[in-house]
Amino acid sequence: MSTLEIKGLKVVVDADGNSKEILKGVDLTIRSGETHAIMGPNGSGKSTLAYSIAGHPKYTITGGSVTLDGQDVLAMSVDERAKAGLFLAMQYPVEVPGVSVTNFLRTAATAIRGEAPKVRTWVGEVKEAMAALNMDSNFAERSVNEGFSGGEKKRHEILQLELLKPKFAILDETDSGLDVDALRIVSEGVNRVKANSDLGILLITHYTRILRYIKPDFVHVFAAGRVVEEGGPELADKLEEKGYAEYVTA
Amino acid sequence: MAINTNYLQPSGREEAWRFTPLNRLAGLLDSQVELTSTNSLSLARELPGVSFQILESSQVVPISQSTDEATLRVRNAVKEVALITIAEGAELAEPIYLNRKTLDGRPEATRVLISLGANSKATVIVQNIGNAVLAEDLEFKLDSGSTLNFISLQEWDDKTIHLGRQHAVIGRDATFNSIVVTVGGSLVRLLPTVEYAGPGSSAELTGLYFATDGQHLEHRMHVDHNLPNAKSRVNYKGALAGDKARTVWIGDVYIRAAAEGTDTYELNRNLLLSDGARADSVPNLEIETGEIVGAGHASTTGRFDDEQLFYLSSRGIPADEARRLVIRGFFQEILNKINNQEIEERLMNRIDTDLAKVGAIK
Numbered sequence: 001m002s003t004l005e006i007k008g009l010k011v012v013v014d015a016d017g018n019s020k021e022i023l024k025g026v027d028l029t030i031r032s033g034e035t036h037a038i039m040g041p042n043g044s045g046k047s048t049l050a051y052s053i054a055g056h057p058k059y060t061i062t063g064g065s066v067t068l069d070g071q072d073v074l075a076m077s078v079d080e081r082a083k084a085g086l087f088l089a090m091q092y093p094v095e096v097p098g099v100s101v102t103n104f105l106r107t108a109a110t111a112i113r114g115e116a117p118k119v120r121t122w123v124g125e126v127k128e129a130m131a132a133l134n135m136d137s138n139f140a141e142r143s144v145n146e147g148f149s150g151g152e153k154k155r156h157e158i159l160q161l162e163l164l165k166p167k168f169a170i171l172d173e174t175d176s177g178l179d180v181d182a183l184r185i186v187s188e189g190v191n192r193v194k195a196n197s198d199l200g201i202l203l204i205t206h207y208t209r210i211l212r213y214i215k216p217d218f219v220h221v222f223a224a225g226r227v228v229e230e231g232g233p234e235l236a237d238k239l240e241e242k243g244y245a246e247y248v249t250a
Numbered sequence: 251m252a253i254n255t256n257y258l259q260p261s262g263r264e265e266a267w268r269f270t271p272l273n274r275l276a277g278l279l280d281s282q283v284e285l286t287s288t289n290s291l292s293l294a295r296e297l298p299g300v301s302f303q304i305l306e307s308s309q310v311v312p313i314s315q316s317t318d319e320a321t322l323r324v325r326n327a328v329k330e331v332a333l334i335t336i337a338e339g340a341e342l343a344e345p346i347y348l349n350r351k352t353l354d355g356r357p358e359a360t361r362v363l364i365s366l367g368a369n370s371k372a373t374v375i376v377q378n379i380g381n382a383v384l385a386e387d388l389e390f391k392l393d394s395g396s397t398l399n400f401i402s403l404q405e406w407d408d409k410t411i412h413l414g415r416q417h418a419v420i421g422r423d424a425t426f427n428s429i430v431v432t433v434g435g436s437l438v439r440l441l442p443t444v445e446y447a448g449p450g451s452s453a454e455l456t457g458l459y460f461a462t463d464g465q466h467l468e469h470r471m472h473v474d475h476n477l478p479n480a481k482s483r484v485n486y487k488g489a490l491a492g493d494k495a496r497t498v499w500i501g502d503v504y505i506r507a508a509a510e511g512t513d514t515y516e517l518n519r520n521l522l523l524s525d526g527a528r529a530d531s532v533p534n535l536e537i538e539t540g541e542i543v544g545a546g547h548a549s550t551t552g553r554f555d556d557e558q559l560f561y562l563s564s565r566g567i568p569a570d571e572a573r574r575l576v577i578r579g580f581f582q583e584i585l586n587k588i589n590n591q592e593i594e595e596r597l598m599n600r601i602d603t604d605l606a607k608v609g610a611i612k
Binding site (some may be wrong): 054055056057077078079081082083087088090093094095096097098099103104107108111112143160164244 | 424555556557558560561562563565566567568569570571575576578579580581582583
């Protein structure tokens with residue numbers, strides 16, 4: 001049982017020489033096996049939260065803490081956070097020309113597991129995970145995310161989730177840009193990982209659509225850089241009906 | 251063709267020499283210093299369809315003109331020329347390896363002509379290793395329908411000075427693919443240049459260079475679209491790491507009035523891995539006719555992409571390993587074209603080692 005605890009997190013981002021406070025004191029605690037949906041309007045700071053936890057250099061933490069089982073996540077380098085058990089499925093996965101998916105996955109798995117995976121079992125493991133996500137096997141030879149369609153990029157993120165087996169996964173708008181079929185495949189992938197492990201999930205989304213496939217235990221409404229309302233799955237239904245208007249004007 | 255023996259020593263103000271540190275040429279352009287005529291390239295082993303001859307220089311007339319001072323000096327200095335002939339129609343399944351043996355730092359001049367008979371097909375690989383002060387004039391004559399893949403690997407020791415011209419005259423429907431890799435040497439200045447001798451001909455000039463502390467690596471393309479319906483592609487990628495690492499890439503493409511139907515594109519990308527390194531990139535496209543298929547160029551020089559490094563690191567890959575992956579990835583497109591696992595690994599290992607030496611990665 002692990003716990004990811006975010007307390008009073010404040011984050012600024014530098015844009016055009018001015019620093020702007022995006023997160024204004026975020027409190028959130030996620031335990032293994034729990035699925036938390038973070039919902040909010042565009043520009044509310046949802047993605048900033050995701051990237052700040054993962055350690056993107058663009059964001060500066062000005063207050064608060066993030067701990068994983070009591071360990072200071074903010075003191076860790078980006079790769080150390082991943083090794084500690086955090087995974088960020090990105091909204092816009094980055095293209096890395098010339099680095100094949102195979103090479104990338106193996107290098108990442110080696111880093112996370114602390115030793116190179118055994119060749120024979122590894123190949124099978126990758127094949128199986130790719131097949132489960134409806135990914136063509138020629139995918140493995142392509143450069144990381146280069147020329148991938150939106151759906152392929154998201155599937156590739158979930159493929160990594162399956163292979164790297166983190167303690168906590170932050171899914172940053174994984175549903176964006178997916179058609180119904182792709183959304184179902186990707187969601188099933190997430191659910192499969194959760195069923196096979198004790199994954200804790202922080203699901204960031206603008207829309208309630210993905211929540212039909214990935215059932216949240218808790219829903220947090222995010223607006224203007226902080227959590228403004230919390231509840232169970234029924235809160236998502238309310239948002240579906242009424243939108244974010246009351247939080248934005250508040 | 252007359253050989254101009256009355257060459258001038260460049261002052262450094264000439265366009266062609268303005269980037270080159272002339273004080274580091276170890277006498278290659280100094281008329282007071284005698285260049286020894288050497289046959290520094292030889293056939294690694296006999297192959298059917300390939301002949302290798304050493305002939306009096308007067309018997310092997312240059313197939314192209316040059317205004318390059320170093321080339322003129324080579325032509326003046328050499329007493330013998332190596333003539334490599336690939337027989338008409340011969341299709342060589344395995345590469346022709348040419349061994350390099352130099353005078354270990356004494357100034358020398360070498361001239362070579364590689365001649366491909368009609369419809370022949372060959373791959374020639376030159377691995378330049380060791381210590382040399384070398385000026386070289388390499389020419390390629392491609393008869394109609396022939397294909398030459400020419401790979402030159404500059405894996406020189408740290409002190410080597412290498413001035414070289416690699417000029418192809420490409421016949422009708424012939425294809426010249428050149429891959430130039432320069433990772434070694436103190437000062438390397440190469441001139442991969444082409445002209446066409448018949449329509450339907452095509453040239454692909456590909457290159458990779460990697461400069462560290464104090465290295466000057468200069469590559470100056472010249473593609474002369476002198477007749478109609480020929481094609482050219484240029485793609486050079488370079489990386490620089492360490493203080494005073496210096497690269498120069500010049501891409502001159504000239505489309506003459508007669509060269510209707512020309513199809514050309516040139517590209518140069520540079521990756522600056524540390525402060526104090528400098529990459530010059532100068533694409534020049536001169537067009538005298540609008541009746542062409544296409545003509546374009548692009549040049550970019552940038553640093554590590556932070557988003558790429560973040561993405562890789564966020565998957566647990568340590569920063570140095572991430573950088574190494576990105577650099578390998580950057581060069582992979584070029585290395586793939588060599589299509590030789592052993593050479594690819596050797597080059598990447600050298601780049602890794604050099605990166606570690608200058609502290610760009612651990």
